[in-house]
Amino acid sequence: MALALCRLLGIHRAHRELGGVATYTSHYRDRNRVIHKMSLIGFCEWLANTPGSIALHESLWVYPIVESVHVLTLCLFLGLTLVLDLRLLGLTFRGARASEIAERLLPWTTVGFVLMLTSGSLLFYAIPVRTYQNIFFRVKVTMLIMAALNVWVFHSTTYRTVAAWDLDPVPPKGARVAGAVSLALWAGIVVAGRMIAYNWFD
């Protein structure tokens, strides 16, 4: 079993070298390289050396344009997401049905999200290794996953009964919690995203 695993991971090469003229150092280096190849940081290093990543990183115009798209899409994506969050909290647009806000704004927030994800991925692609090692990037990704979980929980619980509270000026607790959690997470995501530019804790 262990042998099969070693073979699978390509470690057998290092072992074979050990039996021959290879020194301990070369074995050590080779083993490191094998582990490196499989890890996320190894993937980021590989990504950083692709022509597209280098071109994007060194581009005079494309990188700033992608970054601008990423920042300004905040208005479309987050601006309209906030409208629903604030409605779920009962803070605004109380005259509108919660489901109407959710459904009518969804196509727009979806477009915004796709733009965010595309431009964000390109920004990562331009500077993979540094970004991957950046604490703020890791915090941001964690909060993004939590925000997705929040949507999933809300839609599979409180939102199922939306017909019962659609016109309530202040929706039930489950909806208010979902709105508040979303607001807090997205605020954190924006701040963490901005801080990726700084390498205070690398």
Next chain:
Amino acid sequence: MSLLPFFEFCEHSAVGETIRNSLWLFPVIESFHLLGLAVIGGAVLLVDMRLLGLGLRSQPVAQLAKDAHRWFMGSLIVMLISGVLLFTSEAIKCYYHAAFWVKMTSLLLAILFTLTIRRKVVASDNSSPLQSKLVALTSVTLWSLVGIGGRWIGFS
């Protein structure tokens, strides 16, 4: 008359010095500026989209605009305060940056347009569809210029 002495005064003010010499003040203030951007962007877009017949189509324009106006004014205040603070820390750079002047000109026009013509059109029920659409497109264009100009100040 040159405005440069005023920009130099801002740059060398105690506030400007403090922000410039701090490691974390600039990014923290900028984070508030970005959070304000999301709110003001949403408040502007929601109403402009409605004027174009998109988004919350079944809501009366006047009611939607009234609700959105509070968020617009609140976020505008956050944007102006955080924006002025960011400006003081790099006022001289701004003076020589075309993007800054593009942003300030479009910002002035955008605020004036939003609080006068657009406000009147969204409050009345008898605006023609063409009139509404023109107002929405003007608003989106002006505010986009503000946003793009603002982002471009950061690129030197």
